[in-house]
Amino acid sequence: MKAIRVSEYGGPSVLKLEEVSALKPGPTQVLVRNHAVGVNPVDTYLRSNTDNRGPKLPYTPGSDSAGVVEAVGESVKGVKAGDRVYVGGTVSGAYAEQTLCEQTQVHALPGNASFAQGAAVNVPYATAFHALFHRAHGESGESVLVHGASGGVGIAAVQLARARGLTVIGTAGTDKGRRTVLEQGAHYVLDHNAPSYLAEVVKLTNGQGVDVILEMLANVNLQKDFGALAMRGRIAVIGNRGNIEINPRLAMNKNAAILGVALFHASPAQLVGIHGALVEGLRNGSLRPVIHEELPLAQASKAHEAVMQNGHVGKIVLVP
Numbered sequence: 125m126k127a128i129r130v131s132e133y134g135g136p137s138v139l140k141l142e143e144v145s146a147l148k149p150g151p152t153q154v155l156v157r158n159h160a161v162g163v164n165p166v167d168t169y170l171r172s173n174t175d176n177r178g179p180k181l182p183y184t185p186g187s188d189s190a191g192v193v194e195a196v197g198e199s200v201k202g203v204k205a206g207d208r209v210y211v212g213g214t215v216s217g218a219y220a221e222q223t224l225c226e227q228t229q230v231h232a233l234p235g236n237a238s239f240a241q242g243a244a245v246n247v248p249y250a251t252a253f254h255a256l257f258h259r260a261h262g263e264s265g266e267s268v269l270v271h272g273a274s275g276g277v278g279i280a281a282v283q284l285a286r287a288r289g290l291t292v293i294g295t296a297g298t299d300k301g302r303r304t305v306l307e308q309g310a311h312y313v314l315d316h317n318a319p320s321y322l323a324e325v326v327k328l329t330n331g332q333g334v335d336v337i338l339e340m341l342a343n344v345n346l347q348k349d350f351g352a353l354a355m356r357g358r359i360a361v362i363g364n365r366g367n368i369e370i371n372p373r374l375a376m377n378k379n380a381a382i383l384g385v386a387l388f389h390a391s392p393a394q395l396v397g398i399h400g401a402l403v404e405g406l407r408n409g410s411l412r413p414v415i416h417e418e419l420p421l422a423q424a425s426k427a428h429e430a431v432m433q434n435g436h437v438g439k440i441v442l443v444p
């Protein structure tokens with residue numbers, strides 16, 4: 125079978141399509157025939173070994189895919205060959221025609237969601253859920269600013285927050301992004317490249333500020349976020365690509381909390397709850413992943429360039 129392999133850390137060109145041995149599931153494992161593979165920014169950080177977090181070489185990248193179960197190990201119960209599934213984490217890597225998973229890493233993909241949408245679920249939706257509900261404790265009746273709402277995590281956060289009954293303000297840098305953010309359920313949308321857009325957040329909340337900010341680019345926004353935050357507000361830092369100097373008094377003045385978010389640190393029990401909610405959200409139509417572009421698996425390097433550029437709306441997906 126064909127897989128993308130990384131044999132040295134570096135730029136997108138280190139992603140090579142190779143022929144590798146077919147996979148066989150161990151006793152507790154599930155073998156999935158991938159129909160679509162999700163590309164996440166973290167895949168690029170691991171590929172370039174940012175912060176020395178790169179996996180042991182050589183490896184097949186990716187944690188997200190969707191497809192059909194091809195075979196299961198002898199101890200696996202409740203999943204069988206022919207089932208449509210989405211994958212959240214793998215044993216063998218997702219950028220491939222086949223993926224080996226532990227049973228806990230496969231989740232039912234309802235018939236109303238396409239394989240491309242299934243490949244767009246795991247990291248974006250699980251992160252948005254973990255940030256909004258487990259870390260920031262967003263509640264119905266509260267307000268949330270999804271600061272960077274047009275990407276994979278942002279669109280997921282808009283849909284999840286709206287379904288839970290929060291007032292949702294989203295931001296995007298392009299007209300197409302802003303249109304999509306409104307279509308996906310935000311009550312209001314703003315341009316994060318406009319000069320005084322955070323003053324608008326204060327106006328939209330009757331001078332109070334928002335209860336929760338989900339922050340996709342903390343190194344640019346964290347200091348100014350406090351001006352748009354309500355008393356006792358919570359800022360969940362999801363995305364960050366550098367350093368920033370902030371005045372801690374701004375947090376003191378509002379009894380505010382800055383919360384780090386890493387999906388990687390969600391507990392096994394939290395992950396069970398997250399995926400239970402996501403499967404039901406897909407089934408009832410409240411969660412509808414948006415696909416920006418589908419590319420052939422062989423164009424993984426192009427996908428890695430695209431995912432690090434602004435302006436894509438929703439997810440970039442590879443098709444094996």
Ligand code: NAP
Binds near residue numbers: 278301316385386431
């Ligand atoms: P993505 O699809 O590339 O989306 C990036 C988003 O950031 C877009 O909405 C983009 O909007 C927005 N953005 C650009 N400039 C901005 C600015 N000045 N202020 C606010 N937003 C801005 O990426 P993603 O998959 O949604 O991930 C978002 C970030 O979260 C990435 O840095 C990723 O590494 C991180 N992440 C972290 C975790 C975790 O566990 N902590 C998990 C998943 C992702 P425009 O393109 O419209 O300008």
